[in-house]
Amino acid sequence: xxxxxxxxxxxxxxxxxxxxxxxxxxxxxxxxxxxxxxxxxxxxxxxxxxxxxxxxxxxxxxxxxxxxxxxxxxxxxxxxxxxxxxxxxxxxxxxxxxxxxxxxxxxxxxxxxxxxxxxxxxxxxxxxxxxxxxxxxxxxxxxxxxxxxxxxxxxxxxxxxxxxxxxxxxxxxxxxxxxxxxxxxxxxxxxxxxxxxx
Numbered sequence: 677x678x679x680x681x682x683x684x685x686x687x688x689x690x691x692x693x694x695x696x697x698x699x700x701x702x703x704x705x706x707x708x709x710x711x712x713x714x715x716x717x718x719x720x721x722x723x724x725x726x727x728x729x730x731x732x733x734x735x736x737x738x739x740x741x742x743x744x745x746x747x748x749x750x751x752x753x754x755x756x757x758x759x760x761x762x763x764x765x766x767x768x769x770x771x772x773x774x775x776x777x778x779x780x781x782x783x784x785x786x787x788x789x790x791x792x793x794x795x796x797x798x799x800x801x802x803x804x805x806x807x808x809x810x811x812x813x814x815x816x817x818x819x820x821x822x823x824x825x826x827x828x829x830x831x832x833x834x835x836x837x838x839x840x841x842x843x844x845x846x847x848x849x850x851x852x853x854x855x856x857x858x859x860x861x862x863x864x865x866x867x868x869x870x871x872x873x874x
Contacts, residue, residue, distance in 0.1 A: 714778045715742035721871025744774040768809040770828050776801030801832040807853045828853040843873040
């Protein structure tokens with residue numbers, strides 16, 4: 677819990693510094709254009725807690741709505757301290773089809789003191805897809821592989837701040853995977869992510 681709070685504090689601090697240092701750009705940026713797509717283009721993100729990557733693309737459907745595809749690869753490994761011949765590794769990834777909706781909160785800001793927040797966009801969404809997993813158990817030199825696909829879904833809560841050529845992204849994603857071989861059958865993970873959109 678302490679590590680999660682530290683990660684959250686670091687991400688929020690980095691995000692706030694970026695907002696303040698780019699306040700000059702915020703004055704020049706026109707955020708009142710109703711035809712502007714809030715989400716469009718490729719994104720790269722990195723998540724903490726269990727370290728996960730993200731490669732995504734969003735297609736703007738309306739100024740406030742987007743459809744996207746996201747791939748989240750990651751690697752897990754475990755080596756027993758009591759039994760040196762036993763170890764496990766997992767090469768896996770989540771693939772989600774996402775639907776996001778958001779709003780440029782800068783339209784609501786009238787104060788000159790908060791003008792650096794004018795480009796800020798807040799959004800939320802939901803995505804469904806699959807978890808692809810290749811799980812390997814090694815014991816005394818012998819290996820057993822298990823490949824499977826499982827249904828997965830997640831929610832998305834995020835903020836995006838456009839700069840001159842890229843946007844800075846900060847997201848929170850709770851992810852749930854259905855695994856009927858386990859009890860309980862729903863495996864939950866939570867990720868804080870920071871990244872950029874091109």
